[in-house]
Amino acid sequence: MWAPRKLRESLLQGSQAVGDIERARLLAEVGRTVEARDAYLEILGRDPSHRLALNNLGMLLYETGYRTAARTAYARAAAQHPDDPLSLVNLANALRENGDGAAARAHYERALRLKPDHAAAHQGLGCILADEGDSVGAAEHWRRGFESRPIVTLPYRGRRPPISVLLLAAAAGGNVAMRNFLDDRVFETHIVFVEYFDFANALPLHRLVINAIGDADLAASALSAARSLLALTRAPVINAPSAVGATGRSDNARRLADIPGVVTPGAETLPRSLIEGTDAVNVLKRHGFEFPLLIRSPGFHTGLHFVRVETIAGLPPALNELPGDELTVMRYLDARGADGKSRKYRVMMIDGELYPLHLAISAAWKIHYFTAEMTDNAEHRAEDAEFLEGMASVLGAKAMTALREIQKRLGLDYAGIDFGLNANGEILLFEANAAMVVNPPEPDDKWAYRRAAIERIYAAVRTMLLARSRVR
CATH class of the missing domain: 1.25.40.10 (Tetratricopeptide repeat domain)
Structure with a gap:
């Protein structure tokens, strides 16, 4: 101690x-x-x-x-x-x-x-x-x-009595990195791995519950356990498990498709056997898919087990790369600009407000900020900075209106959306869920322009957590 x-x-x-x-x-x-x-x-x-x-x-x-x-x-x-x-x-x-x-x-x-x-x-x-x-x-x-330690209490370093928080997590992963927002001089955090919690035991005393289980495709069973666990508490809840559970890729493609200014990938999760069969072309056509298309194993992130298939001839070797009995098929949404490079925007949705996080630019179709062409390209960083400083003017009124409607339908306190823009100023929806990470930039001076935007996000989350944890 x-x-x-x-x-x-x-x-x-x-x-x-x-x-x-x-x-x-x-x-x-x-x-x-x-x-x-x-x-x-x-x-x-x-x-x-x-x-x-x-x-x-x-x-x-x-x-x-x-x-x-x-x-x-x-x-x-x-x-x-x-x-x-x-x-x-x-x-x-x-x-x-x-x-x-x-x-x-x-x-x-x-x-x-x-x-x-x-x-x-x-x-x-x-x-x-x-x-x-x-x-x-x-x-x-x-x-x-996890079985022997379903609850882990992190050290508390504050001088005043702490605000005790239950952080619900899935052992299988797909968790939101909420610990980054929980200052251990203010919050005492009890991480509960819900799949292994014994409901015969009492929960630690707490003033706030944060559901950090963010991936509906990966952690459906953990979200179910989290919903059951909430019957044991009357504390305010950040990101209700039921709301998170409705944000799977296929669910989002259906419920967000009618929003003006939004183009969804029409994601459908199908049995592998249907896509591997001799009638694969007709199966895909019946679900509205044409080549090129994207296929991924549900529950993975950062581009893992995610492939683009150009023709029917490329389907068998692509399927050999993907694990799982079910696979999610999506339309390829072309997010290339006039320079031929793809752009992926990420906007965070926190307590009813929108916050720009980054713009990643790459010659590849599969874009993640840490692998995009940003580190060695000052022009790309300048475009990122312009987005961070003037999100509304960069995206335009049509996209901003669509983002606000997406946020309303998600019904989450903390979430993010990854998307591109087409020539008509419409949102090309890649994904929208609670599992979005907000990593601080590396200390290198070239990333100094990103720090104010990220601090605004951190401040918004901290403000929300403090407001929700007040004794009623």
């Missing part, structure tokens, strides 16, 4: 009385992150292989936005301490987030050979197996990772 804040501050005044690692921890604890970083670097200057210094520095770097540097620290810790499960799992988590599933899996598996009951390693490996399409293996590792 951490010492009270005043005692921690007094300990820092006499650093000789505290070990170097403890001093660095205390500096981080009271928010003096630059000094904490320097303290860890000082330790590593004397002992470059110091296990705790490397792992703690990695955590500090990660939390302050230096994700690449954090991976470097974790990689060094794992290299210097190949038999330490903590170092291996920290590196695996960072690699998984960066999209290197194969390397992450190797480190999770090594950690479990060293410590078979390591809960975090089981949880992470479950996510890797799910991404690979091994639902049975994923479920077993999630059971072993």
Whole structure:
């Protein structure tokens, strides 16, 4: 347990009385992150292989936005301490987030050979197996990772009594990164993995419930469990599970299709057997699809298991790449501009208001901000900045009216929409749901123009959470 804040501050005044690692921890604890970083670097200057210094520095770097540097620290810790499960799992988590599933899996598996009951390693490996399409293996590792700890209470660092929050999460993933908005000097967060919660037990005391389960296609069973859990509380709820459950790709394609100024992809989730059969062309035509078209395995994000099929001849090899007994088929919506490059806008919808998050530009049809042509293209960043500073003028009145109607129909307190624009100024709907991530920009100065827009989003979420958690 951490010492009270005043005692921690007094300990820092006499650093000789505290070990170097403890001093660095205390500096981080009271928010003096630059000094904490320097303290860890000082330790590593004397002992470059110091296990705790490397792992703690990695955590500090990660939390302050230096994700690449954090991976470097974790990689060094794992290299210097190949038999330490903590170092291996920290590196695996960072690699998984960066999209290197194969390397992450190797480190999770090594950690479990060293410590078979390591809960975090089981949880992470479950996510890797799910991404690979091994639902049975994923479920077993999630059971072993979450069953013994269905509720995790995060440390609280504030000086005043906390605002206690229940954060409902799905073990299978598809969760909103709401922890980024929950300042641990204001909120005490109890994460409840709803699939493993024993309804015979009492919930922790709380003033607010945040449903962080955001992917209706991936986490239908978790959303069902969340709805049942809400019978145990009378606290205000952010993002009601029933509203989230109506935001699957196929559901959205149907219920948003009649909005003026919106073009949907007509998504339909079909049994794989129908698309693999000899009558596939007619099946697709009956559902309104022509080539080129898009097919994806439900429940995956960041472009994983998502392909474009140009002709009927390309259908069999494309299906071989996709896991799952059901597949979602969509019309290809051409979001290319006059320069031939595709544009994907993301707008966040928070407590009834619209906030621009980013514009990603790429020569590829499959666009994500972290892989788009933004880092090395100043013109693209300038176009992104123009969108962030003047969303309404960039999108036009037709698109803005459509966005407001989409927000109304979603009925969510926190959500986002990814879309393109056609030549008529209409919204080309890619997806709209609660599972949208708001990552802070890397500290590099080239991203300085994005910080004000992202801070507006963070401020809006914080304001909403504080307002909803007030005692009635």
